[in-house]
């Protein structure tokens with residue numbers, strides 16, 4: 274019988290879990306997200322694909338905002354480098370503009386999620402206060 278853990282591998286590029294069904298393998302036969310693999314080919318000399326993947330595969334809400342900031346930082350560094358190489362790395366530029374858009378929607382989702390969390394906490398506080406008022410007014 275197959276063990277459960279064997280269904281998940283660690284992506285060699287970003288260090289996050291990758292499911293066997295969606296994994297691809299790199300030239301050394303190591304598991305990698307297909308997105309990560311493509312990005313590595315686009316940007317071999319730079320750090321941004323890794324930072325971007327870490328944001329893309331970050332499932333800890335508390336860490337996501339920081340990952341997005343890191344990825345954006347690496348992307349701007351790379352864009353500065355690319356600005357000195359006009360006409361080169363067309364595929365990577367394409368990948369970067371896709372990454373920038375993906376980071377934007379990731380950030381919007383993150384903010385929406387946080388807003389609803391804050392809303393929930395605020396609502397709970399208000400209802401706790403109104404409950405204690407209700408109790409107090411019954412007691413007097």
Ligand SMILES: [Zn+2]
Pocket residue numbers: 284285286287288289305306309326330
């Ligand atoms: Zn990955």
